[in-house]
Amino acid sequence: MWEKNQQPVGNYKIEPLGLFRGLGKHPKMGRVKKRINPEDIIINIGRETQIPKPPEGHHWKEVRHDNKQDERDRQKYEKARKLHRxxxxxxxxxxxxxxxxxxxxxxxxxxxxxxxxxxxxxxxxxxxxxxxxxxxxxxxxxxxxxxxxxxxxxxxxxxxxxxxxxxxxxxxxxxxxxxxxxxxxxxxxxxxxx
The missing domain is CATH 3.90.15.10 (Topoisomerase I; Chain A, domain 3)
Structure with missing residues (x-):
């Protein structure tokens, strides 16, 4: 929820195990990406929002309620909005x-x-x-x-x-x-x- 509007949860997709492809001449190109387990995942979610349940037999690495990134993004867009003056x-x-x-x-x-x-x-x-x-x-x-x-x-x-x-x-x-x-x-x- 942001300014009384429901927002979709971001960055919820995880790349599967495999070779890192990247774009252009990326330094990690060709390296193996490790398998991601729930124990590797940090959930950053609003305090009022229900925390999603991890798969059975697993737990999340951490659950945070940190809105610093949202606040930085808001400040950046506010600055851009004022720039036209x-x-x-x-x-x-x-x-x-x-x-x-x-x-x-x-x-x-x-x-x-x-x-x-x-x-x-x-x-x-x-x-x-x-x-x-x-x-x-x-x-x-x-x-x-x-x-x-x-x-x-x-x-x-x-x-x-x-x-x-x-x-x-x-x-x-x-x-x-x-x-x-x-x-x-x-x-x-x-x-x-x-």
Whole structure:
């Protein structure tokens, strides 16, 4: 139950025993997934909700009543809902800062430009056992090529080539706004952040 509306229980399906397939070049690809038993499962459910019974002869690893994840999701969506009031100011600021010589400011400007103008995810840092997927805030110079002109596309073209979400290779060419131009100087402002 969420805000007086009944919600379906999420993540109730368990992958069967077998080989891990993954997408793209996932580091766990080909490894054997172990069989999941009720003793491995943590149930996170509302206090007022009836706890499902485990199969006969088994018990759950743990039963929790923790709404932290729901609260974090709610806060994230609230922030996104409020963003529309500030989006014009954010765009105005990054357009003003485009020629700023300070490295961190210019890196932020390039990331904001890619997020706003090109449909790119923000991305996040990865742990060692995760696939090296990248996006706007973790792009590196080797993921981008800049072209002053490509006959079939136009002038000021940026080409992306990297593993994106779910380890799926992203290869795309996008036009940049003429106002910002395209030059080797942009390469020196690319990521990762220091």
């Amino acid at each position: 500030f989006i014009d100011k954010i765009r105005e600021n990054y357009q003003t800062d485009w020629k700023n010589k300070e490295m961190r400011i210019h890196q932020r400007v390039v990331a904001l430009y890619f997020i706003c103008k090109l449909p790119r995810h923000v991305g996040k840092e990865k742990y060692e056992d995760e696939t090296d997927t990248v996006d706007c805030c973790s792009l590196r110079v080797e993921h981008i090529k800049l072209f002053e002109k490509i006959n079939t596309i136009g002038e000021n073209v940026v080409e992306f080539d990297f593993l994106g979400k779910d380890s799926i290779r992203l290869m795309t060419k996008n036009l940049m706004h003429k106002k910002y131009g395209i030059c080797a100087q942009i390469h020196q402002y690319l990521f990762p952040f220091e």
